Amino acid sequence: MSSSFGTLFRVATFGESHGVGVGAVVDGCPPNLELCEADIQLQLDRRRPGQSDLTTPRQEADRVTILSGVEHGRTLGTPIGLLVRNQDQRPGDYGEMDAVPRPSHADYTYQVKYGVAARSGGGRASARETIGRVAAGAIAEKVLRERWGVEVVAWVSSVGEIVSTGVDADHLSRDMVDANPVRCPDAAAADRMISLVREVRDARDSIGGVVSCVCRNVPPGWGEPVFDKLDAKLAQAMLSLPATKGFEIGSGFAGTRLRGSMHNDPFVKKGDRLGTVTNHAGGVLGGISSGEPLLFRVAFKPVATIGQPQRTADLNGQSVELAAKGRHDPCVVPRAVPIVESMTALVLLDLALRQEARK
Amino acid sequence: MSSSFGTLFRVATFGESHGVGVGAVVDGCPPNLELCEADIQLQLDRRRPGQSDLTTPRQEADRVTILSGVEHGRTLGTPIGLLVRNQDQRPGDYGEMDAVPRPSHADYTYQVKYGVAARSGGGRASARETIGRVAAGAIAEKVLRERWGVEVVAWVSSVGEIVSTGVDADHLSRDMVDANPVRCPDAAAADRMISLVREVRDARDSIGGVVSCVCRNVPPGWGEPVFDKLDAKLAQAMLSLPATKGFEIGSGFAGTRLRGSMHNDPFVKKGDRLGTVTNHAGGVLGGISSGEPLLFRVAFKPVATIGQPQRTADLNGQSVELAAKGRHDPCVVPRAVPIVESMTALVLLDLALRQEARK
């Protein structure tokens, strides 16, 4: 179990789906930052369940309390304890699953790894675990925004086969993303996505999707070769999220089909610095931010827990039929948007501070 | 600069393309392992340049010396120093590039980040940096193989538009991979790939590709949620390699288009443990190995340094034409095969030892 992340801006998360609460300790936050619970609540509200009929009906207010590290509305530079209490717990929902590990869920591997597993709700493998990340990420984002003007905006770029088009990452805002419940700024695609999620939900099934993310105003120079390259840490951060199966930056897998003469991004003067004409690199060269926007995409598989009956095996290997009774999202990507943004902020601020140490 | 990787099996690499040498210090290797230089040389030979007409003509024997940590042919449990001296250095080749940062290479970002950059050959951004990883990975692989029977086999699954088919990951061996110089075990695809690489080389251009990797006999239970999940560390490891732009595991991006009822991998009894009927998960559930084979893919962009003239800007922003004179691979994926295997081994062994500590 390794629940801490970061070198200078370090986050340790804790909490199961159905215990007292979930939260995080943020160590290394710069002092003298104005910070109150509302700053953090904003992203938690975008993450919490029950926002629309596309998400799980589980109701959680997810109100954060700052336990330490802030006095008179300013950070002290000391660890910031963050706590969100669980409210709408229904461990009874999970009775049957005790003996039957849900297919494509972590029940089985947690059992093997720890010799014990949270009996209910997926424990640390629950999506609730991400609350600590989002709370911590909201703080990181505030520092990034105030000190460097960094803007991090994620959006749903595909659900199932439906792919958004015409999204202008250079001018995309969170308001534009939040204009519809599926968080896709291409309105036409969004409508079709919404219909698809409802259809899937009604079929007691689930569907995957892709979250894209842009980071603007990232100064050149962030990223620590060779193992803590910016893109490497983003990849780790994204693949550490529940239900993710892939990460690509810039041209990604599509870029493997191109020739260098087409793929290379020529340099050109942009104001008082060098920029590039194209951005196949996705804002990273040699693992270090180039000053161009970061652009990356994260693949989310369809949610594993579905209401449809499935033929599988119990822990003894006996064939059984399982139909999950818990409350689950038919499609995780709309709520994943602030989570992706938060993990991005955690990566960026840590690397920013590591670069600051060099000055 | 963060050149160390791993928690219990920790590797620190060093070395520029054109300095005295490159290498690594491996800390935390289990004691009493039989180890000699030949064990390490094998993978270095698969990585080194000059293996065929598909790779850079730079000639490097890349002979490794064990500096410490081994006595009478066995590891002591102490740090293993590894050194490979550089031989065929031609820093003169890089004169022009001093003032003109190569497009899509790290020259510019290293300059901005460090305020200085290795004048020649890309410094730490050179592919030679991976020698330390491969040497260390060869040791990790030996431990994995001897103690758990783990087999790690990577191969080239696509070059440009050419995609291999019919590769049986369950029975693939390194000999089958090495049967042709492009390291694609689909002979028909391999022939076309070889032609394509030659064509690209002759056009003084480059081409991207995908390396796939399978790990067999990985016991269930490896991976440390939530931030050091097995897939998260693999993603970091792969994106830390030069020229990589994407990582996907199991169904990856394609899986985002499926429904849960199709994507879920039902459990089934396999001998004395649980296995799954399908393996869309790619061998990882909740960030922990499931006992099924690990299957993942890594996207490599076309090599940035090409002989064709390119219109770009110098560090002052003046438009210039650049034609690289150094010796470079037209396609990096054949030589990337042992590098991907090595990084995989570094990830697996570290997580294996962390799980051992739990027993």
Added chain:
Amino acid sequence: MSSSFGTLFRVATFGESHGVGVGAVVDGCPPNLELCEADIQLQLDRRRPGQSDLTTPRQEADRVTILSGVEHGRTLGTPIGLLVRNQDQRPGDYGEMDAVPRPSHADYTYQVKYGVAARSGGGRASARETIGRVAAGAIAEKVLRERWGVEVVAWVSSVGEIVSTGVDADHLSRDMVDANPVRCPDAAAADRMISLVREVRDARDSIGGVVSCVCRNVPPGWGEPVFDKLDAKLAQAMLSLPATKGFEIGSGFAGTRLRGSMHNDPFVKKGDRLGTVTNHAGGVLGGISSGEPLLFRVAFKPVATIGQPQRTADLNGQSVELAAKGRHDPCVVPRAVPIVESMTALVLLDLALRQEARK
């Protein structure tokens, strides 16, 4: 601010003296350990203020809540969140000290380091910060005791000039230590210590002392040369405690006056293992536990905050007279006993798990 400690058994602490609360997140605790709040409360009760007239009259129940990581009375292997709410806060006590940094306290250096400081009660430099350590240490101790039979017992070996004699570290128990409020198992010395502390208290002054500690049944083999040697990590752990000024193990500073022929501990057969006739080493050879009892001593300076008026300077350098009004211990060592034990347990368990990974 680096508030995390340990590699495999990792603790992150948080909390100021006068905020909402203090606590810790314990990551890497072995799963399936029976654990309830009472297990932790025991050591918190030995640490809390108000135990006798020798300690600060500040009243704090210091009740711990387990927030996560435990279900049905057993650890899950996931992070254990621990919270102790602050109750008896009187920030008003500290008004004057805002402008006048207390001599030999951390007010000044926190101000310089962070550009801000907790306005009241010393913030993270308060002794309340140690609550998180004690709570986490209580868990570590339970694992050590149940799995290896390790016994950690600390005691007050001197207060001011008064030095205890005749303490038999081989058979010392916590009950014997707790038999008097000064926690010195030499009853005669204890009486004199108690008188001295009362005298000092009445003079609104303070006095230093030494805490000694023995660890029995530590198996040989714990400690990770060369930087994470057992004695090195103990030294870090002890010097990280408030008010400590020194650490010595085995013969310590006195041993520097001896010759090797006197100081060396000859080996001798003890049951089925090797032991030593003497134990000048204090249980550590080459940074690794030898199987003999660990024996070390920690120097605590007199508490800096005293009621007597002191001539000093304010932050502007103006000479002022300061007389502290807060509630403070005249002598810290009795309450330091469980804190030393807790930090010892954190060090030992982390190194134990790291050695387990080698098996």
Added chain:
Amino acid sequence: MSSSFGTLFRVATFGESHGVGVGAVVDGCPPNLELCEADIQLQLDRRRPGQSDLTTPRQEADRVTILSGVEHGRTLGTPIGLLVRNQDQRPGDYGEMDAVPRPSHADYTYQVKYGVAARSGGGRASARETIGRVAAGAIAEKVLRERWGVEVVAWVSSVGEIVSTGVDADHLSRDMVDANPVRCPDAAAADRMISLVREVRDARDSIGGVVSCVCRNVPPGWGEPVFDKLDAKLAQAMLSLPATKGFEIGSGFAGTRLRGSMHNDPFVKKGDRLGTVTNHAGGVLGGISSGEPLLFRVAFKPVATIGQPQRTADLNGQSVELAAKGRHDPCVVPRAVPIVESMTALVLLDLALRQEARK
């Protein structure tokens, strides 16, 4: 085995006494620092054996080679590989000790911990292991000196019962320390120390001693509470050195006998900052440098390997007589002086960079 140290300025050391060589990889060195091998050689020469008749007659030139990280005489910001080849190896000297673990040496615990041990010369427990630290520390010192004017000077303050007096730490220089072979700047005490060491040597015995260290011009603000406090990291660093048994800073153990009213260091204006009238704190308040000189002392036990016959037990527990045949120092403290300085520099620079990240 944990052979890396530091967070931002990170050192990984390697090498046994009798293998190919010893060295280090320094990661995180600021770029653009002028650096050549002579900068490093200076401290290695002060550390190497054979400097006088007080040290082991083993002859080692200990010439360092920079393997990477430096180009055209300047650091690149990339890892600096450092190698010192072993020359005067006589593994034959150690034949008898294979079966008989030397009393108070690490032979036994290495054997138990790793199940194997370097057959000769103590392996990693040899004093040669410190070469990597000294080489790395010399680089750290250069950064500290050039950027902040930090001066680190250690000296021998006692050998056996002989204690130096009248050393003015405010004005002590390395030249003054090196004025005699025992490295004690109190000439009268030095003469007696030299006689004592010779006497001990001729008796084939050994003797302990204390090394003191002062660090001047350390800016206030270095040190990362609560676990990586400046004094905590110094304590770890010093106790990680071979043969050390104690660490104290400022008033240390003697300070435990004082009252707060005597021990407190009143603040006073010093130029444009606050200083203290006295310095019982030893330059650290709350784990953070105060701007006053750092002052600490390190206890070294008598060298364990002595030529006198000792009654002890072999690995089977059989009583045997052992008389060591290797070449060893009768007193380690003169050569420990540059080692203490080097570890101090490693601690200081790492904490300095961590504080820089906060600006």
